Amino acid sequence: MSLFKDLPPTHSEQEAARVKLEELYKKIAYHNRCYHEKDAPEISDAAYDALFQEALKIEKNFPHLKKSDSPTHRVGSESLSKFEKVVHKIPMLSLGNAFDEKDVEDFMTRSRKLLGIDLNAPIELIAEPKIDGLSAALQYEDGKLIIGSTRGDGLVGENITHTLQTIKTIPHQLKGFDYPKTLEVRGEVFLSKKDFIQINKSREEESLPLFANPRNAAAGSVRHLDASTAAKRPLQFFAYSIVSPGVEIYSQSQALALLEKWGFSLAGSIKICHSLKDIMQYYHSMNENRADLPYDIDGIVYKINSFQDQEKMGFVARAPRWAIAHKFPAEQGETVLNAITIQVGRTGVLTPVGELEPINIGGVLVSRASLHNADELERKDIRVGDRVIIKRAGDVIPQVVRVIKNTSKERSDPFIFPITCPICGSLALREKEEVATRCMGGFKCPAQTKERLKHFVSRNAFDIEGLGGKSIDFFWESHLIQNPIDIFTLQERDEKSLTPLRKFSGWGQKSAENLFRSIQEKKRITLDKFIYALGIPHIGQVTAKVLAQYYQTADHWQQSMVTLGVEGSSSQKFNELLSIHTVGDIIANSLVVFFQGTPNKALVHSLIALLDIMPVKTQELSTLPLAGKTILFTGTLKTMTREEAQKQAETLGAKITSSISSKTTFLVAGENPGSKLAKAKKNNIEIFSENDWINFLKS
Numbered sequence: 011m012s013l014f015k016d017l018p019p020t021h022s023e024q025e026a027a028r029v030k031l032e033e034l035y036k037k038i039a040y041h042n043r044c045y046h047e048k049d050a051p052e053i054s055d056a057a058y059d060a061l062f063q064e065a066l067k068i069e070k071n072f073p074h075l076k077k078s079d080s081p082t083h084r085v086g087s088e089s090l091s092k093f094e095k096v097v098h099k100i101p102m103l104s105l106g107n108a109f110d111e112k113d114v115e116d117f118m119t120r121s122r123k124l125l126g127i128d129l130n131a132p133i134e135l136i137a138e139p140k141i142d143g144l145s146a147a148l149q150y151e152d153g154k155l156i157i158g159s160t161r162g163d164g165l166v167g168e169n170i171t172h173t174l175q176t177i178k179t180i181p182h183q184l185k186g187f188d189y190p191k192t193l194e195v196r197g198e199v200f201l202s203k204k205d206f207i208q209i210n211k212s213r214e215e216e217s218l219p220l221f222a223n224p225r226n227a228a229a230g231s232v233r234h235l236d237a238s239t240a241a242k243r244p245l246q247f248f249a250y251s252i253v254s255p256g257v258e259i260y261s262q263s264q265a266l267a268l269l270e271k272w273g274f275s276l277a278g279s280i281k282i283c284h285s286l287k288d289i290m291q292y293y294h295s296m297n298e299n300r301a302d303l304p305y306d307i308d309g310i311v312y313k314i315n316s317f318q319d320q321e322k323m324g325f326v327a328r329a330p331r332w333a334i335a336h337k338f339p340a341e342q343g344e345t346v347l348n349a350i351t352i353q354v355g356r357t358g359v360l361t362p363v364g365e366l367e368p369i370n371i372g373g374v375l376v377s378r379a380s381l382h383n384a385d386e387l388e389r390k391d392i393r394v395g396d397r398v399i400i401k402r403a404g405d406v407i408p409q410v411v412r413v414i415k416n417t418s419k420e421r422s423d424p425f426i427f428p429i430t431c432p433i434c435g436s437l438a439l440r441e442k443e444e445v446a447t448r449c450m451g452g453f454k455c456p457a458q459t460k461e462r463l464k465h466f467v468s469r470n471a472f473d474i475e476g477l478g479g480k481s482i483d484f485f486w487e488s489h490l491i492q493n494p495i496d497i498f499t500l501q502e503r504d505e506k507s508l509t510p511l512r513k514f515s516g517w518g519q520k521s522a523e524n525l526f527r528s529i530q531e532k533k534r535i536t537l538d539k540f541i542y543a544l545g546i547p548h549i550g551q552v553t554a555k556v557l558a559q560y561y562q563t564a565d566h567w568q569q570s571m572v573t574l575g576v577e578g579s580s581s582q583k584f585n586e587l588l589s590i591h592t593v594g595d596i597i598a599n600s601l602v603v604f605f606q607g608t609p610n611k612a613l614v615h616s617l618i619a620l621l622d623i624m625p626v627k628t629q630e631l632s633t634l635p636l637a638g639k640t641i642l643f644t645g646t647l648k649t650m651t652r653e654e655a656q657k658q659a660e661t662l663g664a665k666i667t668s669s670i671s672s673k674t675t676f677l678v679a680g681e682n683p684g685s686k687l688a689k690a691k692k693n694n695i696e697i698f699s700e701n702d703w704i705n706f707l708k709s
Contacts, residue, residue: 027072034065035080039183093168093233096159100253102145102196103164103325105311105335114293114312115286117334121314124323124331132284134315136262137292139277140335141248142306143200144229146174150193153184160233163470163551173232173240174199179247181273189272190257197249197274201228202304205244223374224306246305249274261315278303282315289336297338309337326653342401342411343376345369350381350394350425352432356461357547358449360428360438362387364398364410371402379408383445384427394422433457448547453493453609460486462545466494470551471543472532476525488514494543494613498533498620501526534622537564544614548600553593560590560665564623568614575605589640589671636664640673644687645680647700652680658707670695678703 038061069076108114122129145161158174159167174180177199184193201209206224213220221227231240249269252259259265263282270276279296283289293310300307314320314332323331349365362381369376379400381387390412392398397414427447431438436451449455453462464482467474477485477497485491490500490511504510504522511522535543538558542551549557561567574583579602587598604610641664643652650658655678656666667674670689676696679687690697698706 024072024075027068028075031065031068031072031075034061034068035077037061038065093170096147096157096162096167096169098147098159098162098165098167099194100255101164102147102161102167104329105333106329108334108336111286111290114289114334114336117312118286118289121323121332125319135283135289136266136313136315137281137283137289138250138311138313139279139296139303139307140309140311140337141198141200141277142223142225142308143198143248144225144232146170146197146199146232146247147253148174148180148195148197150184150189150195152191153189153193155180155182168233170232172237173234174247176237176241177232177245177247179275185273186271189268190254192254193252193257194254195249195269195274196251196253197247198277199228199232199245199247200224200305201231201243201245203306204304209243247275248277250277250311260317262313262317263315265317277307283312293336300338307338309335311335324654326651341371342399343369343371344397344399344414345376347392347394347396347398347410350387350392352428354431354433354449354455354457354461356458356465356545358431358451358455358458360431360447360449362425362427364392366398366400366408369400371400371408374402376400376402376408379410381410384440384447385445387425387427391424393424396421431455431457452607453613459493463491463494463497465545466543467497468543471539472535474532475528476521477528481525484514484516495616495620497529500529533620534624536624537561537567537626540564540617540621540623541567544604546600546604548597553597556590556593558626563625564618568618571601571605571614572611574602575607575611578602578606585669585671586673588669589667589673593668636662639664639675640667641665642667642670642674642677642686642690643680644677645683647678647680649700649704655703 041061065080069080106117108117118133119129121133122131125133127133147159147161147167148155149157149159155171155175157169158171158180159169161167175182201224203224206221206227209227210220221230227243228245231243231245234240250266251262252265252269259268266276266280281288281292283292289312296307296310312334314323320330320332325331346367347364348367351363351365353361353363355361362383364379364381366377366379381392386392390410392410392413397416399411399414400408401411402408429438430436431449431451434449434451434455434457436449436455438447438449440447449458451458453459460482463486464479466472467477467482474497482491485496485500490503491497496503500511504526511517511525512519536558538551538555541549541557542554557567561570570583570586574581574587577583579599584598584602587593587601588595605614636659641659643655643659643666646652647655660666664675670677670686670693672693674690674693674695676698677686677690678698678700679690680700687697
């Protein structure tokens with residue numbers, strides 16, 4: 011009797027299905043290892059696919075038999091409506107960059123100083139190819155993959171387990187038995203060059219947009235809601251680190267050996283180096299042969315091998331001191347500059363763009379390149395009709411390096427930078443001490459408003475699912491969303507409209523309801539993301555978090571900023587801003603200009619009334635020794651860096667300031683403290699020497 015029939019299965023049929031499915035699971039796992047770990051497949055692709063299809067068929071008819079770690083997860087699963095957030099127990103940090111041999115030499119010198127060894131002593135580093143892909147973190151319990159996530163902002167990523175499970179080089183179950191109970195593995199998801207070309211060829215045949223590069227294709231695949239999309243693309247994964255606390259591993263080289271033992275693939279040509287000479291030989295060799303590699307690399311990563319030394323060296327900002335990425339020179343090509351156009355960004359900056367005769371650089375067709383600003387145009391003497399050298403900075407962003415002068419050919423006149431905005435006609439002014447020329451039209455300027463809206467809903471701001479760049483274009487052109495307020499009133503207006511959203515091409519009842527639900531969900535937001543979403547010039551994510559931490563609530567921040575806009579740079583509020591750590595004149599003046607505009611003030615007021623903006627959650631500081639204290643560090647400290655001292659103070663409950671004010675509790679002065687020490691004395695602020703600070707910490 012067939013296992014697959016419409017009548018309810020008997021007990022014996024279920025048992026036969028269970029036995030058959032277990033057998034298929036074992037066969038699929040075995041052939042996965044033959045193909046991906048041993049590079050020695052024993053059956054054809056067609057035979058392998060037949061095993062998969064048979065397992066899928068049994069799982070469909072006997073769903074209760076399907077295991078959570080079934081290898082058929084690699085084929086795909088049901089689409090998810092949204093990504094869950096995953097908080098990284100240990101942040102996924104960025105790396106500092108080196109662009110030449112001097113940068114690498116400086117890194118090695120700093121490393122020796124931090125480790126307290128002779129400046130000429132050998133120092134053991136691991137050199138690894140820097141894969142140009144998407145970082146991912148894999149969490150294992152008892153050897154089983156339970157969660158896979160993106161890097162995200164380094165602190166919080168997205169749960170993409172459903173797509174990472176489709177990657178055949180990511181083990182569902184670790185090999186061997188000596189792995190720890192809890193383990194986190196980090197690495198890079200990527201596509202080979204060969205597979206990337208084939209994917210684009212298929213997309214071209216189907217009249218679909220081509221991917222710009224393998225990294226974009228890989229990132230788009232793993233962040234797809236439907237796992238079957240990722241399953242159709244031959245994604246790969248190289249592991250590069252173990253970050254789980256409590257695991258007794260003493261070096262990066264040992265960690266890599268364990269990863270390989272547990273079933274992970276590693277990037278090839280990893281080397282242990284002991285000197286700058288070793289490093290540079292490896293770097294030049296890899297750079298010369300990178301075109302022959304089956305995958306894209308954009309540089310080399312150097313890591314101090316010893317984990318004990320890594321721990322001793324620590325971190326600065328959001329990067330480890332014990333590692334650095336040595337980037338390869340950008341790829342270049344020669345072409346003709348056909349025209350110069352002006353692009354207006356969301357903050358009003360006018361950027362000249364070169365329209366090029368299309369040229370292929372590193373596998374990417376380049377037809378436009380940034381000319382940066384008026385100063386660069388003049389300095390490089392770039393004119394329409396010139397032959398120019400183009401490079402892709404970081405192998406991504408095209409820019410003009412230089413003009414190829416031809417004395418036999420008459421050149422066109424120099425480009426005259428506009429004094430009015432080409433979009434709205436408003437005056438365009440160059441800000442004091444800045445290279446940028448900025449349109450003064452603000453929300454009057456359509457280019458700014460639309461781009462501000464895209465920023466407002468972007469991933470690190472409101473992150474509204476279903477309201478990406480193309481959707482904003484549609485809503486803007488349909489006059490349904492012209493400012494951020496319109497986003498949150500869209501559903502109410504839609505219900506009263508004679509032409510509701512579902513009547514537009516590409517929209518239906520379900521997609522409209524999904525969008526409205528997403529918008530409602532994002533009406534609750536943290537203060538730092540709200541500030542960042544406003545798109546105020548010079549206010550990035552870090553500054554937004556600093557401001558949110560200082561002002562605590564949306565109402566307090568708004569009231570202070572409105573006062574700042576009225577009273578200007580001579581006000582107490584301006585000085586208060588300057589007292590906040592990392593806030594300087596440029597940021598403070600940008601806030602003044604933004605809140606001088608009546609439309610901006612009205613927008614912020616209306617948004618705060620509409621939204622649920624969460625106050626900043628702060629640690630209970632009352633029991634900490636520096637609760638309520640504001641400290642300024644100045645000069646050079648001998649026993650620690652200034653950043654380390656500031657972090658210690660913040661841990662003890664203090665606020666850090668960068669300028670003297672009435673709120674400064676005391677100043678810690680190192681060598682060469684400059685004018686801040688004199689100002690502190692003049693204002694009768696208590697002065698600590700470095701030794702005083704160390705003794706205070708000990709107490």
